[in-house]
Amino acid sequence: MNDRGFASDARLSRQVNLGRALALIRTRPFISQTEMAQELGLSKATVTDIVGALKRDGLLESVGRGEASPAGGRRPRLLRFNPGAAAIIGVELDMSGTKLALLDLGLNVLQRQSIPAPPKRDADAVLARLISGIRNCIDAHPPKAPPILGVGIGIPGAVDPESGVCLFAAKLGWRGVPVAEIVSRRCGLRTVVDSEVRNRAMAECSRGVAKGVRNMAYLQVAGGLGCALMVDGRMYRGATNRAGEVGHNPVVEGGPVCACGLKGCLQMLTSEQGVLPLLKARVEASKDTQLNPKKLTLQGLFDAATVGDPVALGMVNDIARHLGAGVARLINTIDPEMVVLGGRVFEAGHGLLLDNVRDAAQPLIFDRASRSVRIEASTLGADSGVMGAAAGVYQRLFEVPPAFL
Known part of the structure; x- marks a missing residue:
C-alpha cells in the first residue's frame, strides 16, 4: 500500500471514530472524555482529537465538572451534545397541504409554517410551493445563526430513500418523481426523502x-392505514421499499371496496376514508343517534361516543376490534418490543381507542404470557411528521462516517 493509501485509511478511521463518538454523545446528558475512551475503546489521545473537532464544529460543549472517582484525583470535565449547533428543515406533504418547520438537532421546533395545497396536485405545482416555502425559511434565517444542514421530506407513498425518488404516491397521483434532486438543486441544501x-x-x-x-x-x-417497522434499530423497508402495507390486507369477506381493488381491507374498517362512509350508512339507518349524516367528522364521532351515543360507540368499538386484531397479527409476525399507534384517527380518539385496542389484541397474541410487548399511543402530536423528516437528516449526520462533517 502506498502513502496515499495509508492517508486515506487514516482519514476514514478518523471519520468512523467521529461518527461513533457522536452516536454515543447524543444518547447521554453528560459524558467525560475518560468515559468516552472506555466505552469506545479508544486511546485518550484519539478522544482528545475527536472532542476538539466536535467542539470546533459546535457539536460539543463543556458544562462543568463531575464527581471525583472514589480513588480521588481531579474531577472530570463534563461534555454534552449541543442541539443548537445547527438546524434542519422538516417537511410533511399531505393531500390537504404541506407542513414545514425549522428544528434544531434535538428535534425541537423553532419555527413552523403551513403551505396550502395548490388547486392541482401534480408534482410540479406541489413542489413549486414547497420550494418557495423552503426558500422563505432559508432567507429568514439570520446570517450569524447556526447553519441549516439540510431538508427532510415525508411523502404519503412509496419512496426510495437512497435516491430520494417518490416511487408511487396514490393520494398525490405521483410516480417516479425525483423529489430530493429537484429540491436540493433548487434550494441548495442536502435533501433526504422518505x-x-x-x-x-x-x-x-x-x-x-x-x-x-x-x-x-x-x-x-x-x-389510510400505514405501518413502519423498526428491526434491530434499523428501518425495515423490504425488497421494493413497500414494506408495511398492512392496510391492504382483507380482513372481512365482502367488506367495502378499497381503492386497491380488494374488498374488506383493514384500512377500510379503521381509517378516515373507510370509517366515515360506514358511519354515514349506520347513522342513516338509525333513529337512536345524535349524529347528522350530512356533517360527519372524526372528532364528531369520538365526541358522540364520549357521551354515550349508541351508534358512535358501536363504530368506535368496531374500529378498536379491527385495529386490535391487526396489532396482534403484527406482534405475532415480527415480535416487536412495542407497537405505537398514531395518526389523525388515533389522535382524535385515543382516549376511547387505546385500552379497547389493547383488550382486542391480547387474546389474539400467540404465547402472550411470555411476551412483554407494549401497545402505546404516540405522544408527539401534530409535529410528529416534521420531527421525523428532520430526524432522517439527523440520522444521516450520525452515520459512520458522518455525512455532514
Missing part, C-alpha cells in the same frame, strides 16, 4: 414513546 409513516416512526424512536426501543411497529391510522 415515506411519511417511516418518518413518524423515526420521530417516535428519537423523541417519542419508543425512544431507545430497537424493535417496534408504528401504525398510522389517518386517511
Whole structure:
C-alpha cells in the first residue's frame, strides 16, 4: 500500500471514530472524555482529537465538572451534545397541504409554517410551493445563526430513500418523481426523502414513546392505514421499499371496496376514508343517534361516543376490534418490543381507542404470557411528521462516517 493509501485509511478511521463518538454523545446528558475512551475503546489521545473537532464544529460543549472517582484525583470535565449547533428543515406533504418547520438537532421546533395545497396536485405545482416555502425559511434565517444542514421530506407513498425518488404516491397521483434532486438543486441544501409513516416512526424512536426501543411497529391510522417497522434499530423497508402495507390486507369477506381493488381491507374498517362512509350508512339507518349524516367528522364521532351515543360507540368499538386484531397479527409476525399507534384517527380518539385496542389484541397474541410487548399511543402530536423528516437528516449526520462533517 502506498502513502496515499495509508492517508486515506487514516482519514476514514478518523471519520468512523467521529461518527461513533457522536452516536454515543447524543444518547447521554453528560459524558467525560475518560468515559468516552472506555466505552469506545479508544486511546485518550484519539478522544482528545475527536472532542476538539466536535467542539470546533459546535457539536460539543463543556458544562462543568463531575464527581471525583472514589480513588480521588481531579474531577472530570463534563461534555454534552449541543442541539443548537445547527438546524434542519422538516417537511410533511399531505393531500390537504404541506407542513414545514425549522428544528434544531434535538428535534425541537423553532419555527413552523403551513403551505396550502395548490388547486392541482401534480408534482410540479406541489413542489413549486414547497420550494418557495423552503426558500422563505432559508432567507429568514439570520446570517450569524447556526447553519441549516439540510431538508427532510415525508411523502404519503412509496419512496426510495437512497435516491430520494417518490416511487408511487396514490393520494398525490405521483410516480417516479425525483423529489430530493429537484429540491436540493433548487434550494441548495442536502435533501433526504422518505415515506411519511417511516418518518413518524423515526420521530417516535428519537423523541417519542419508543425512544431507545430497537424493535417496534408504528401504525398510522389517518386517511389510510400505514405501518413502519423498526428491526434491530434499523428501518425495515423490504425488497421494493413497500414494506408495511398492512392496510391492504382483507380482513372481512365482502367488506367495502378499497381503492386497491380488494374488498374488506383493514384500512377500510379503521381509517378516515373507510370509517366515515360506514358511519354515514349506520347513522342513516338509525333513529337512536345524535349524529347528522350530512356533517360527519372524526372528532364528531369520538365526541358522540364520549357521551354515550349508541351508534358512535358501536363504530368506535368496531374500529378498536379491527385495529386490535391487526396489532396482534403484527406482534405475532415480527415480535416487536412495542407497537405505537398514531395518526389523525388515533389522535382524535385515543382516549376511547387505546385500552379497547389493547383488550382486542391480547387474546389474539400467540404465547402472550411470555411476551412483554407494549401497545402505546404516540405522544408527539401534530409535529410528529416534521420531527421525523428532520430526524432522517439527523440520522444521516450520525452515520459512520458522518455525512455532514
